[in-house]
Structure formats: structure tokens, C-alpha cells
Amino acid sequence: MFRPRRRLASACVGTVTAGILATGAALAAPEEEARAGSDIAMGAFLDSGTAGVTRIPHLSNWLGGKEIRVGHTYLPGDVWPAIEGNVNFLASWAAWRQGRDDRMFVLNVPMQARNEGRVPDYQVAQLIRAGAEGQYDHHFRRLAERLVSLGVPDTVIVLGWEMNGTTYTHRCGPDPENWKAYWKRVVNTMRDVPGQRFKFDFAPSRGTDNIAWTRCYPGDDVVDIIGMDSYDQAPGRTFDEQATQPYGLQAQVDFAKAHGKPISYPEWGLFRHGDNPEYVRRMLKWIEQHKPIYHTITDYCPHGVWQCKANPESSKVFREALTPEAAVEPTPVVPTPPVVPTPPTVPTPQIPTPQIPTPQIPRPQIPTPQVPTPDLPTPTPTPMPEPPVDPGPEVPVPPVEPLPDPEPSLHPTPEPTPDPTPTPLPQPDLPQPNLPKPTAPPQPPSPPNPPQPPTNSNQWCMPLNFGEWLSKLVGHKAVCFTFDWGKGTGFWPF
Structure with missing residues (x-):
């Protein structure tokens, strides 16, 4: 340049x-x-x-x-x-x-x-x-x-x-x-x-x-x-x-x-x-x-x-x-065309729309895997023997506290809401201690509720609580004691 x-x-x-x-x-x-x-x-x-x-x-x-x-x-x-x-x-x-x-x-x-x-x-x-x-x-x-x-x-x-x-x-x-x-x-x-x-x-x-x-x-x-x-x-x-x-x-x-x-x-x-x-x-x-x-x-x-x-x-x-000047052309005058009457409106025929069925695609059935429920041994309640009666002077015996459940739960479970069809949960297999089991005489089937002694009787019964789950299996049990509340004993209050 x-x-x-x-x-x-x-x-x-x-x-x-x-x-x-x-x-x-x-x-x-x-x-x-x-x-x-x-x-x-x-x-x-x-x-x-x-x-x-x-x-x-x-x-x-x-x-x-x-x-x-x-x-x-x-x-x-x-x-x-x-x-x-x-x-x-x-x-x-x-x-x-x-x-x-x-x-x-x-x-x-x-x-x-x-x-x-x-x-x-x-x-x-x-x-x-x-x-x-x-x-x-x-x-x-x-x-x-x-x-x-x-x-x-x-x-x-x-x-x-x-x-x-x-x-x-x-x-x-x-x-x-x-x-x-x-x-x-x-x-x-x-x-x-x-x-x-x-x-x-x-x-x-x-x-x-x-x-x-x-x-x-x-x-x-x-x-x-x-x-x-x-x-x-x-x-x-x-x-x-x-x-x-x-x-x-x-x-x-x-x-x-x-x-x-x-x-x-x-x-x-x-x-x-x-x-x-x-x-x-x-x-x-x-x-x-x-x-x-x-x-x-x-x-x-x-x-x-x-x-x-x-x-x-x-x-x-x-x-x-x-810059060149753009030539401006005059706009031609176009005559307005005469008004043509509008013909009557012809209804448009309605053509039905065909309904095409939606094809059904089969869905594969996937089986739900069944989880086996482990068989847990049913615990057998051990009845407590009746205490021997001392022939000596009768001394008031304090009430006996109920024994704990044979197999206490590792984790306390709150009382669940009753479910008509509860689903059992798998329980871990816990080792069971080998305890000697006393031989008990056969007991007749217990009624659903133990008999209630009459009012002012000399027999005192205490219901046993095995927990809701075990009570459903063995029924409600009670331990009864007989005391001599006779008039010659000095303990009769009436």
C-alpha cells in the first residue's frame, strides 16, 4: 500500500x-x-x-x-x-x-x-x-x-x-x-x-x-x-x-x-x-x-x-x-370490483370418524418371589408346682410375682394394633439353652378363663401373664392358694 x-x-x-x-x-x-x-x-x-x-x-x-x-x-x-x-x-x-x-x-x-x-x-x-x-x-x-x-x-x-x-x-x-x-x-x-x-x-x-x-x-x-x-x-x-x-x-x-x-x-x-x-x-x-x-x-x-x-x-x-436515488413508481389505481352476493351457506356434511380399537398388548406376568418363613419352635410353658402347706401356724404369705416369659424378646416390642391377617416376620435363629424340663402330670384342658372363687372365700387365685403371643397359645392361667380363715383361727374378720 x-x-x-x-x-x-x-x-x-x-x-x-x-x-x-x-x-x-x-x-x-x-x-x-x-x-x-x-x-x-x-x-x-x-x-x-x-x-x-x-x-x-x-x-x-x-x-x-x-x-x-x-x-x-x-x-x-x-x-x-x-x-x-x-x-x-x-x-x-x-x-x-x-x-x-x-x-x-x-x-x-x-x-x-x-x-x-x-x-x-x-x-x-x-x-x-x-x-x-x-x-x-x-x-x-x-x-x-x-x-x-x-x-x-x-x-x-x-x-x-x-x-x-x-x-x-x-x-x-x-x-x-x-x-x-x-x-x-x-x-x-x-x-x-x-x-x-x-x-x-x-x-x-x-x-x-x-x-x-x-x-x-x-x-x-x-x-x-x-x-x-x-x-x-x-x-x-x-x-x-x-x-x-x-x-x-x-x-x-x-x-x-x-x-x-x-x-x-x-x-x-x-x-x-x-x-x-x-x-x-x-x-x-x-x-x-x-x-x-x-x-x-x-x-x-x-x-x-x-x-x-x-x-x-x-x-x-x-x-x-x-447512493443512487431509488425510482419511485406511481401506485396504479385499481377499480373496486362490484359486490357479489354471497351464496347461501351449504352445511358441511359430518363425516363420522372411525373408531380404531387400541390394540391390547399383553403384559408378561412376573411371579412374586416367595420368601420361606422359618419354622420356629413353639415354646412350651412350664407350670409352676404348688407350694407345700406348712402345718405350723398360718402366716400370711406375700403375693407371688408372676414369672417372666420363658423366652424374653431381645428388643421390647410395643403393643401393635390388632391386624386380622398379621404377616409373620422372619425371626433369627437364637440358640436355646438346654434347661431340664420337669415332668408334669397331664393337665385337663383349661377353660378360656380360670374359675373365679366366690366372694369372701378362703381361696386366693392370681392370674399368670405370659404375654399376648404366648397366652394365645396356652390360654389364660392362674395360681390359687387356700387359706384357713375359720372362725377359730383368729383371722376371720366377720
């Missing part, structure tokens, strides 16, 4: 006035409104390589569908093979150009290697003299053959641009006469290649800069377009000053008219004065009024309005000026 480098030069007001009076040129009146969205071929320098090609449709979309007809790039000026066109991106630009017949491919071509190498003037003079003698003709012949082979024989070649400045090695100032001879050799060499239809654009920078650009003009026979690179910078603070300065915009228009050549603006944009919407507005009006064959804005910072976000006001002016 080539950043333009500018050099300020003093302006001679007397020369400006004399030039304007001599040519009778008129400046573009700022009041004359003209929309820039005309058929003038417009483009923007977006990038030298393939990225510049791919960004063109995005710029078009940003401008509301504005057709970008100019593709503009630069050949590197570091070595001669690059100036010969041996760069990969050149094929991409050629393919874009071939996409439409009305497109224009603009290619800036350096005239010397080490073109931005800050070569001193005495060496530049030697290089110019060598070019005028034909030592570099073969490089430009190869470039012409390369462009023809790529299918772009009508390329607009901006040769040795801004030759009136001090930036580039191909500058004119050190030897203007040999520089013009060198230009002639380059143009004639490229025109000798079969199939070419090149147009050569002579494009100085606006103003005098290092040398008046008219002193470098090589002649009408080797120039097809008279261009100018014009940025918003000195000399000239306002657009009017930039137009009227010596060798400014108006001088370019007049010179091109005098030589019968169309004009162009290969580079223009913002620079020294920041975001300047007035400059953009006036430059677009100038372009619309003087009808250059093409113009391309340099669209990177600080010059641009699309890729550079530092100039929002100028960007707005540029976009509004170049």
Missing part, C-alpha cells in the same frame, strides 16, 4: 491571477447543485492485493447498490520483477475487470526500482538518463505482454505518478528533459506489444510541489489522460484555494482542455484537515461538474470514508451523494 507523501510549496498569487485571466477559466460555483451519482466511472483504492478485489462488492452495498466501475491498484516499486507484473494479485484484478464490459482497470506503474528508497537527486538523474537511453525498455515490454496475456489490454496505466514531488525515485525534478524522453520510450515500448490498447494517464500531485508539473509533460502523442492527485492539504486551506492555486484543480482542467485530453482523479481524499465534510461535498460537486473519465478515492486512514472510521461526517456526505 502506497501512502502519498506531500510537500508544501509556496503559492504565487500573482501567477494565479494572471493564469486565470489569461485562460478565462471559471471556477465551479458552489451553489450549482449536481448529484454525483451519474455515469462517471467511480472507484476506491481499497487494497493493492486480492483483498482490494473482494472488498469492492461490500463498498457497493454500503453505497446502496452503487456500481463500482473502477478497480485501482499499484505495482510494487521495490524490484524490477514486480514492475514487470510478476505479482500474484494481478490475475485477480484482471478477472474482476473481465466480469463486465463497462469496468475499468487502473494500474499505477513505477518507472524505477527502489521507488520509495529515498534515493538522492544525483542518483535519480543518472537513473533518468539511463531510462532515456533505453536501458529499461525490456522491463516494460514484459509488463505489456503480461497484461495482454491476462486479458486486460485496455488497462489505464498511471505511469510515474506524482512526478512533480520529492517522494519517489521516478520523480522528474532532477532532470525534466530526460524524464520526458524516458516517458516516451516507456509508452512506445508498451504500445509496440501486439494486442495492447493501453491508455496512459499523466497524473501529477496538485500544486507546484517540487516543480511545476507542466515542465514534465511529455507531449500529447504519448499522453491519453491528464489526471491529478488532490488531497485536502496545503497549499490551500479551503476548497476554493485548492482550486485556484497555481497548478491546482482549475489549472488542470484548463490544461487538459487546451490539449484536448480528458481528465481524471486517480487519488483524492482527506488528509491534513481531519474530518472535513465540506471538502468532500465540494470535491464531489467539482467531479460532477467537470466530468472526469474516472475518479477513485483513497479509502484508508486518514484519507478514506468507508474503511476509515475516523471521518464520520465526511463519510455521511460521501454516502448520501453517491
